[in-house]
Amino acid sequence: MPTQDTTRTSPVPVTGVGVVSAAGTSVAALYEDLLAGARPVTVRDVPLVAGAIPAGPNWRPDQDSARDVEAAHVTAPLTLPSHIDARARRTIGRDTGLLLSAAQAALTTTPAAPTTPAAPTTPATAEPAQAPGATSPRAGAAEPVPASPPSPPPPDPLRGADPARIGVFAGTLHAGRSEYVAIHNRAGADAGPVNPVWGPQSSYNAPGAALSIHLGLRGPNLTLTSGAAVGLDAIALGVQHVRTGRCDAVIAGGVDSLSAACPPRPAGGAAADAAAEPAGAPAGEGAAVVVLTAPGGPAHAPALAHVCGTARAYAAGRGAAGEPSGGLADTVPANAGAASDERDLAEAGAEAARAALREAGRAAHEVAVAVTTAAPHTPTGAAERAAIAAVFGPALPHLTAAGTTGTTGGADGALAFAIAVEALTRTAPPTPALPDSDADADPAAPLALCLGLDPDGAATALLLTGPIPTTTPTGANR
Known part of the structure; x- marks a missing residue:
């Protein structure tokens, strides 16, 4: 008598969760703010791209300068894996930085040992307070930082898994739009040089690809743009890959950033106006990443x-x-x-x-x-x-x-x-x-x-x- 294949419907453990949002870089902080009804809406400048290069002689201020927008900005410094050195940071756009930071949180903090020091990390000096001389919350992203050893130990939730069997599934609706617009703005005659790193960063799949590259993963990598529920779609796709045995572990989530290319709210609007808005949802930015592992597989960690x-x-x-x-x-x-x-x-x-x-x-x-x-x-x-x-x-x-x-x-x-x-x-x-x-x-x-x-x-x-x-x-x- 044939037996039922339960692998396609078996529960899949969630062994790591990381977020970056206007509430901070902790799931607990986001949850507490949500219960308290907090609305961290601020007016901040949003440069078109991180690590902009000098303008050409005919450059206009509206081409790629910062714009103040009222929104739920991520204001906390981003924390990237320590082996990402200064040169690599200069190739990372805002969306990629958000996703990498959320993944770092998901991979280095587990329920098994909440007091154990996490793997070494380096703040991505993204705030003026941490980066003297920066002109915006993102301008410091390209500042040199000390390089760390190139081969950090594998994160706990993935230890023992074959990198070729660890998948990455990311969801986004707008990744790369800032770099795309920057290239367009600089493409006119005498408008100024184009930074070559903007090209790879102008695609939807840049954050997810960077996640695989910087973590040394060689499993399936797919970016979804399937609509408002795309973050859930990416996680569901990861669940399927674990259930069917295609992957021993999956890193899945979603990301999008604010952009000066599409300012959500003109500067000068009062934050109180946003609070009184019937829809109750300002524009925002952030990323969330979860780690999924196969039950009994080589990558094992206590399940959340x-x-x-x-x-x-x-x-x-x-x-x-x-x-x-x-x-x-x-x-x-x-x-x-x-x-x-x-x-x-x-x-x-x-x-x-x-x-x-x-x-x-x-x-x-x-x-x-x-x-x-x-x-x-x-x-x-x-x-x-x-x-x-x-x-x-x-x-x-x-x-x-x-x-x-x-x-x-x-x-x-x-x-x-x-x-x-x-x-x-x-x-x-x-x-x-x-x-x-x-x-x-x-x-x-x-x-x-x-x-x-x-x-x-x-x-x-x-x-x-x-x-x-x-x-x-x-x-x-x-």
């Missing part, structure tokens, strides 16, 4: 959480059953037909959530928290909330980081995933029912649902289970 279900659905008239989606469980609402509206989008989100529950073999009442990507009062945010209410009822706790991190584009879904992991590490497992109780005992770890909707009609859902009660307790010091 497990991904136990992934699914995708499409709103009416958008997509079709079986459309390729990176290994997600594809499904379409039964009323597929005309172009989607908010109700159709909510139905797609609800169907994706139900499909993730089915894949995991879990029930809706086991979900302790839902985390979504869009601001609550936007049409997409309202559709996400309606989808959650349709499946889990209106009382389920619901978290959205957009008000704290801003709308970051490619990082939104990955930031939601990081928040879900943090919520689960702080959520006690359900208390078993008493012997004389009519209720059934439920000793399983609690669940969290991540849901991302794209206005064009795609819905992505990931279901996470918290730390198994029998494992070593994990803290929030990450």
